[in-house]
Amino acid sequence: MDKVELLLLTSAALFALGLTGVIVRRNVLVMLMCMELMLNGVNLSLVTFAQQNGSIEGAVLVFLIFVVATAEIALAIPIVLLLVRVKKTLDIGAYNELKG
Secondary structure, three states: OOHHHHHHHHHHHHHHHHHHHHHHOOEHHHHHHHHHHHHHHHHHHHHHHHHHHOOOHHHHHHHHHHHHHHHHHHHHHHHHHHHHHHHOOOEHHHHHHHOO
16 A cells, blocks of 8 residues: 555545544534544545645645635634523534524
C-alpha cells in the first residue's frame, strides 16, 4: 500500500465515521462535530489528489471549505445554544416543530 492509498483510505474512514455519527447520534452538538469530521475527510482526499496531480486547485478548494465550515460553526453553535435554552435538551427530536 502506497502513501496515496493510505491517505485516501484514512479519508474514507473519517467520512464514514462522521456519517455514522450523524445517522446514529441524537445529540445536536455531536451531530455538528460529526459533520465537521466528514468535511475533514473530504479535505484530506482533496489535498491528496492535489498533491498527486501537482495542482493548486485542490488546496484552494480546501481553503474555501475551511472558510465555509468556520462560518457554519460560527452560526450553528449560537443557534443551538439558544434552542437549548428554550427546550432544555440537546435531543434532535425535541426540535421537530421547527420544520418548514
